[in-house]
Amino acid sequence: MSQHFSIAEENYIKIIYHLQQTDDNVNTNEVAAALNTKAASVTDMLKKLKQKKILNYEKYQGFRLSEAGEKIALAIIRKHRLWEFFLVEKLQFGWDEVHEVAEELEHITSKKLIDRLDVFLGNPKFDPHGDPIPDSNGKLPHQPQINLIDLALNKLAEVSAVGSQSKELLDLLKHKKIRIGTQLEVNKKFAFDHSIEIKIVGQTSFNISQQLAQTLFVKPLNK
Amino acid sequence: MSQHFSIAEENYIKIIYHLQQTDDNVNTNEVAAALNTKAASVTDMLKKLKQKKILNYEKYQGFRLSEAGEKIALAIIRKHRLWEFFLVEKLQFGWDEVHEVAEELEHITSKKLIDRLDVFLGNPKFDPHGDPIPDSNGKLPHQPQINLIDLALNKLAEVSAVGSQSKELLDLLKHKKIRIGTQLEVNKKFAFDHSIEIKIVGQTSFNISQQLAQTLFVKPLNK
DNA sequence: TAAATATTTTAGATTTGTCTAAAATTATTT
DNA sequence: AAATAATTTTAGACAAATCTAAAATATTTA
Structure with missing residues (x-):
């Protein structure tokens, strides 16, 4: 059924998602800089993601996530933001210390876990930094800011x-x-x-x- | 400072800890069976763990964790059991469905996270299966019961x-x-x-x- | 538009963790 | 105690994810 993605792949998917919110075409160097890696490594991963139908990519032409890729990105972002909310609201973390921990927690795979966590937290719509939390279908709440x-x-x-x-x-x-x-x-x-x-x-x-x-x-x- | 261990290494450390509770000398095949891998792979990892001073090991002679190794094992077990407690008590998981999720959560590295989680849960002494939860110093609660x-x-x-x-x-x-x-x-x-x-x-x-x-x-x- | 510069990709190596097949060692039997 | 069996280790290979250095392509500039 639904494919499985490694932590490395998930990190690429997430970064590309964020970058394509502002750029209409993401490029290799941007991703390399954001992930603290080298352009050559990015190219290798792009090929793999393209092959998995996650990425629309042609050599030298830049790239964007496919629709399937965006869905995966939103699922990861949902996990990240719900965990951040948990850390701040339930475990009294400062909002400035949750990011790295959430970077790890976002890769826990269980969908049941994250949907239960969502309920436990009272279905929050925004994380501690004010960023919107996608719902379990990947829909983002609208915020007129x-x-x-x-x-x-x-x-x-x-x-x-x-x-x-x-x-x-x-x-x-x-x-x-x-x-x-x-x-x-x-x-x-x-x-x-x-x-x-x-x-x-x-x-x-x-x-x-x-x-x-x-x-x-x-x-x-x-x- | 304190070394970092990969998820694979942590899984070996944990399994060896559990096996050495009943055997006085753990052997390669047992570990291979428990981790669903091959004896040759186990040998490779044993060499690495020995080199990291985590394991007392001589070729063909069986092995046990060093004192440092046991400390690491107890830290992982602490995380595993606290997360199980969380899943059952806070997220209404059945006590029989928490194990796989906890196998992932136990590798999250933040010590602050786990100590705060401990407090949030009310410093439980036993997980949902009745297994004792090590405290933040790695001490197991005494259980004459x-x-x-x-x-x-x-x-x-x-x-x-x-x-x-x-x-x-x-x-x-x-x-x-x-x-x-x-x-x-x-x-x-x-x-x-x-x-x-x-x-x-x-x-x-x-x-x-x-x-x-x-x-x-x-x-x-x-x- | 040709030259210079910047970006991206390829080629080939490296590390981690795994594997199979074969060799080495230890344990068990007769 | 020699033969057989079981266990463990070594040797060599592979996949994933990364790297450096060099080649290919695209962009900018003069």
């Missing part, structure tokens, strides 16, 4: 997701006391460096860089 | 421990008026469903399921 940098002035909004899971970013957010669900508004935008002044509800306002504002996503609240 | 299912017929015994603290189990035990110190004997064992008929001192006898009998531990009394 915008980039913080595009938020209108003095409009209340709620932080709904972060653009990366890097230690550096999470450390900065912890320090600024910004987390998923934090309510804030933008008071001023500075043209000089594109930094913005924000005010978190119940705190005094402060400045954040353009770079930070671009990695934060918010859901406007109708006040 | 036997499983109720192994109690000889018509031999008086005293309930000394329960295999879990789950609400469901405790609810059932309350209803059946079974608590620590209760004196009882087994009158009959039924092969069909492995249920047993027990008689609590001063009460009429009744049947209990295999599952319940396996979560109860008793200390035989010399009457």
